[in-house]
Amino acid sequence: MDMLARMAAGLCVGRVLMLLCFSLSVVSASEGDEVQLLLKLKSVLETPSTAGVFSSWRAGDDKCGFTGIVCNSDGFVTEIDLSRKGLAGTLPFDSICSLGSLQKIDLGDNLLHGNVAADLRNCTSLKYLDLGFNSFSGKVPDLSTLSGLDFLNLNNSGFSGVFPWKSLENMTDLGFLSLGDNPFDVTSPFPMEVIKLEKLNWLYLTNCSIRGQIPEGIGNLTLLENLELSDNELSGEIPRSIARLGQLWQLELYNNSLTGKLPLWFGNLTRLMNFDASHNRLGGDLSEIRFLTSLASLQLFENQLTGEIPEELGELKNLTELSLYSNRLTGSLPPKLGSLADFNYIDVSDNSFTGSIPPDMCKNGEMTDLLMLDNRLTGTIPATYASCSSLTRLRLSNNSLSGAVPAGIWGLPNLTIIDLAANRLEGSIASDIRMGKSLAQLLLSDNRFSGELPEAMSEASSLVSIQLSLNGFVGKIPSTIGNLTKLNTLDLNGNLFSSSIPESIGSCVALADVNLSNNSLTGEIPDSIGNLPTLNSLNLSNNELSGVIPSSLALLKLSLLDLSNNRLTGPIPDSLSIEAYHDSFDGNPGLCSQRLKQFQPCISSSQATTHLGVILSCFFAGIFLLLIVFAITMYLKFRKKSNSLKSVNSLWRPDSWNMKPYRVLSFTQREIIDHVRTENLIGRGGSGNVYKVVLGNGKELAVKHIWASSSGSLRSHRSSLAILSKKSTGTPEYDAEVAALSSIRHVNVVKLYCSITSEDSHLLVYEYLPNGSVWDRLHESQKMEMGWDVRYEIALGAARGLEYLHHGCARPIIHRDVKSSNILLDEEWKPRIADFGLAKIVQPGPGGNWTHAIAGTLGYIAPEYAYTMKINEKSDVYSFGVVLMELVTGRRPIESEFGENEDIVRWVRGNTSSEKPLLDLVDANIPDTLKEDAVEVLRIAILCTANLPTVRPSMRMVVQMLEEAEPISLKNVLVDKVGENSQQTEEKQQNTKPSS
Template sequence: MSVQCFWRWFTLLSFFLTLIMLVSPSKSDDQFQMLSKLKSAVQHSKTNVFTTWTQENKVCSFTGIVCNKNGFVTEINLPQQQLQGVLPFDAICGLRSLEKISMGSNLLHGGITEDLKHCTSLQVLDLGNNSFAGKVPDLFTLQKLKILSLNTSGFSGPFPWKSLENLTNLAFLSLGDNSFDVTSSFPAELLKLDKLYWLYLSNCSIKGQIPEGISNLTLLENLELSDNQLFGEIPAGIGKLSKLWQLELYNNSLTGKFPTGFGNLTSLVNFDASHNRLEGELVELKPLKLLASLHLFENQFTGDIPEEFGELKYLEEFSLYTNKLTGPLPQKLGSWADFAYIDVSENFLTGPIPPDMCKNGKMTGLLILQNSFTGQVPESYANCKSLERFRVSKNSLSGSIPAGIWGMPNLFIVDFSMNQFEGPVTPDIGNAKSLALLNLANNRFSGTLPSTISQTSSLVSVQLSSNRFSGEIPSTIGELKKLSSLYLTGNKFYAAIPDSLGLCASLTDINLSGNSFSGNIPESLGSLPTLNSLNLSNNKLSGEIPVSLSRLKLSNLDLSNNQLSGPVPDSFSLEAFREGFEGNPGLCSQNLKNLQPCSRNARTSNQLRVFVSCIVAGLLVLVIFAGCFLFLKLRQNNLDHPLKQSSWNMKSFRILSFNESDVIDAIKSENLIGKGGSGNVYKVVLDNGNELAVKHIWTANSIDRRSFRSSSAMLTKKNSRSPEYDAEVATLSNVRHVNVVKLFCSITSDDCNLLVYEYLPNGSLWDRLHSCHKVKMGWELRYSIAAGAAKGLEYLHHGFDRPVIHRDVKSSNILLDEEWKPRIADFGLAKIVQAGGQGEWTNVIAGTHGYIAPEYAYTCKVNEKSDVYSFGVVLMELVTGKRPIEPEFGENKDIVCWVCSKLESKESVIEVVDSNISEVFKGDAMKMLRIAIHCTSRIPALRPSMRMVVHMLEEVEPLQLTDVVVVDKVSAGCSKEKVNTGGKSDPSS
């Protein structure tokens, strides 16, 4: 090289070195400014992630920042940092070398702006599990993108499927659990992404058939399309995805059989196609030797369960309930791996129970109810200490229960009902400390009830009806403080009913009928505060009916066919209880015509009541003559709905201390305390100081008159009682529960429907939580309100022959008395489930926005689980202090979505707790939040019954503990809703 050439190269090199030195500080300064803008936009007071983000440090040493060898920022890694705020994409995408944005599982909100299109070097974009709003912008410029994760982030509107055509490098696509606009068909653009190995599209409004072209995605290992609106058959092409280890298709409307070739998916480990309309046999699944989880419940499959399933060496979860399967279970089923649970309930299966499903001691659920299984419970299950649910009811099983099963420490539910079991309940039942439900009804069990049952401290329900038990009820039964229902009907129990039964303070239902109990009815039963139903019929009880029972608010009382004597207490001398006293020749009553009149001594206490009744009758006559005067007076009071002069029809449902004139005179504007969609509410103060609430329900005539319509059609329209009025009367006239509002009577005329209730001075729970009248409520009071309201709903769902569904459960329909005890109120939308218990269809969406269960919007089918969802929203209100709909939740988001977005860590969950709740009780609030999340599961079958909700609330009674319970997102059901804790939570609930 010549000297001249050398100097040329030297000069050029010097120029470039000088240029780099000049440019580098500018580059560093620009990157610092852009990251500073990000820091100021999303900084969180409780995180120290930004402590290194200062001018004294190099950008490449910032926490969460990765640079290339030239000092350019290539990665922003800040997941799960509790960051909240709006991302400044103009600054972020100013980092021209940026290849990765990982900020998932934070509290980010706002929208993704069009500035994202400038991040042209991006290979990874992970913003999943946040609280964004609005649409996802076009992604067509992000051609290098390999990973796109936007699941569970609050997006809505149309998704830019078209732009995916440019993203040919995509290998990981996760868009599930967003409220995108419903597609007209399965997005065809997805079928061109042949590098995909992960595709998560659950619950993002995809509609149509799964196309045959899905076979193009041969690299797929995970395919999740659950919770969408897919229909039609599973395409045969899916059998070409030989690398699939997980396939999730549940909760769609898929039909037809498994296609030929489906068995080619030999890598499949987890398969869930439950809650569809699939049919045919399961033979195509025989080659799937690696299956660990198989969920096909709630379909229409037929035929036998293949014997090859008994050779599945990795199987842990097996759920096929509610199909039409026949034949026996493979006898080797579950004997190889750490088998966790089986639920094959509600099929037509036969044969014996496989003996080795708990061979490795990990089984938690054995649910085979409502089949035709025969034989005995295998002895091997006596060693299955892990079992939590043992449900074999409605089969043809026989023999004695193996020793050891009664005392299993983790059993929560034992349901052996409706079989042919025999033998005793052994004393080791006292070791079953977790047992809540013991159902042995309709079997041939015999022997005495062991006294050790009183040590089973978690018992909520004991059902031993229609067996051959004998002996006495243990005197220690009063130790069962959580016992809610006791059914011993149709056995051979004898001796006296123990006084200690009155110590079971949670009892709501007692049925001891059809035994040989003798002696007096214990006075102590009158001290049971929540007792709703008492059936002691067909025994040998004697003596008088205790006066203490008059304190009870019973909806059902049956003392028939005993040897009782003396007068029937006045509070029970109602037509509703008449049949409950028959078959007792010694009983008397002045009011019940089926009983002999009481002698002078026996009826002295009734004379005053008879005299008062005569006075009331006289007043009724006076009211008829005063009708015209009353009408004029009401018009002068300028009522919203003047009451028409007419004859009044008053129906009483309780013993009253007032008449209709006392009520009607008080229906005036100055007594108005509330207005609703169906009428006004007035406060009435009687002369004796007692207070009433009167609901004046508008009718066709009264509304016409208020509107001053004068057409002849309107003037001649005959009045009929409104559906709301009929619903409330039909429901509440039969209700007797401390947590349901009392209906005293109804008063009707040609254009006036009045319902007279007890007055509750502390208003509604809504008012106390959210309105200008809100008060600072401590956790103990909130818990008490939740527990009481739950018991009221439990009574409506379980306290009648057919469940009463409220259909408008919300905090404004939970009223509070002077002691802040809750009452379920407003039954204008109530429905009574018809025989068969499958719910009712309605042609309108009843209820209140924010409380309506999601399935109601598209099925219009009413059942108890709809009320459970609404009650879960109320629980969330109590925990968070938030209203069901708040602007901060984002567009089209409610409190359920908001709470579920906070379940990533202990810290973020704690933030949802109302600041008015003391720190010492926040752990208890977290426990209630867990219950609320279970109640608001998207799949109704996964929601607990109200009876179970009551039990769960009793389990979380405040103990002033400072520990915090972290809500697990998967088990709670806020993410992918699948049965992962033991199959259907209660297939017969």
């Protein structure tokens, strides 16, 4: 028995040893496999630029010592952390997820790309996944098997498609969820799956294509510390249940369409430090805000808030940022505002605040921005801000402030703009301004300032704009003004300046606009002004200037020249004696001109003796010429009746036409009229006929011709240029509009050279654009396969042209007929906005922007025309959105396929709401590799065509969004150039590194 027992015991021990050996061999093989899996990951991601990251990843070495790798006590890999390493490539999740003990993957903030394979679902042990800030493509795979996750960050990773919200249902331990800033194709209602994640403390769904209301269930997430839902399509009211989120320190809801008041008990969020609900449609007052005692940043600008700012805001000890501009707030600002914290920023502009400026917002010397323009503030500028050296922007214009500006403000070292225009301020500019080395804009117009300008002003060498009009400044313009070599605008209009214009002004080589009118300036016009290379506007009218007009002015190409009402003498240079400057010299009886009829002709002493004889000879010759002209006229009238229009040339009478140039011309009116013939006709339309004119020097022009009947009405039906022609009967409104339109100077707006009018005919002379219109190239017989790069450049260029009309002109211009046929293309396919016949200049003040007829073209007209005749720039934005849809889809604005009473906007929305991928809407002629880029522009088009005008972006925002949507192919061109330059430099340094 003992022997048997011993044998049995030995057998058991042997089996145990065998099992132990087998187990050890399995562990060893598994560890070896993990090394191979990591080396495969290295082979995919390693490049010369990232070689240092993987220098420790060598076969035969302990994998637990690899950079970014963490192992457990058994030697198995549990963490991969290679964030912010500049890695590029496509992730091999089949290998990564074979690491059976892997609990953490952190590959955020790299350059990873490609699709994320469905193999990711095999990482079932994961607790932490961070793929944020990369350049992936395609959809997010199903994540439902990753039920153990407590951290998920896919923010700004490039994913598209539809996010698999159902995947979140099983992630009951999830505490951190960040999915924002991804171009998901289809908007979805607020995901109810999120409401069930009761352990969440961080929720970031900004720019995540979510629409509809925020559910009341959001209040169940009581552990939330950060909630960010900005840049979506959320609507309705902020749910009352949000007041239950007592741990919340940050709440971001900006750029949605939220309405209603701040909910009752919102003040319960006593830990809330940052609250941003700007750019919504919130109303009501700020009474709940007074209970937010931890508040550090409050951003509620661009809403519809009313009432007063609670006095308690002045007692907040942490408040450093306050932005409430563009609301309807009233009352006075709390006097203690900003005095208890390191206050940094305030913008309460565009409200109706009264009372005085709180004096202690820069008490701790941290304030950078003091912005309170467009209110009704009174009192003086507090002296405390004279020592606020941190201040960069001071904007208090359009208030009722009075008294003197504290002297120290002029010389604050970091101040870039002093905007105090349209107040009742007085006193003089202190010599302290010499210390304002950062000052770029000095805007003091329409005040009661007086005294002389200090010579020290010329030491503020960063000045770009000086606008001091409508004040009481006296004395001379500083002789050292030429030191301001960056100066672009000098406006001293409506003061009491005397003495002469300093010759040194010619050293201000960046000057574009000079207005010294309505002063008492004497002496001669400095010859040096003619040397200013970028001068566009010169107004010296209503002074006491004398002497001759310098010949150097003839070298300038000015859109505005006004020397009227001075004491100038002598000849007007021939190159300035053009119709564009017709009124520029009035009120100078000592001037003469050989070309301008309102002035005496310039004659020499030798000519004076024969002058009378010449006059008599001319008189009789004129009589003879009139008889000839009369005979020709009668003959031409007869021909006109027998043949309605053979050519405009059939009406040629030198004295019957009036040419008004808007640019320096290289042709005569006769050259134009001679070429407006039937054989040169290139287009017909409701606006009249269009002719191509080729001048003797080869220059090509486009001439639009509109006939007016004897009664003054037009034969052509009511359309853009027809309306323009109808106005050309000489009404002040027409003159004002044409003057504004003709002064436009932008690379993406068609050039209008001149108008030529007679009693019954009107010609507009434009630059000729050889590649026709966008409509022609997309839809008509001239249709061609335009690559996406060309379409994108057309979209961006046209947007920049409209942005200039809306934001770049002194008074915004609304085009009112934006469409693809009014976007013309030059020989390099660069676009020009054309046909301003329906354009309207925005009138200041209420009631100035109504129209009595629907303007525009069917398919492009904004929906608000159905219930209001009031127009604004957002009408153009809608029409431009339709053009973007044409460029992306290749479809016309109205097609039978869309259905009855449907257009391209409803068609796109209908397909979007049915969850059809936006990629399916892209023109089939656009390669698949570029369709994602086109979808980005289609999303912008959808924003532009929102039903509510207030929701649509401005053209400035549209340009910015289009610039951000630059196609990858164009970016690669830039990258290649940079790469080439970089490589050449490195080769010179004998340290070549291939571009990533």
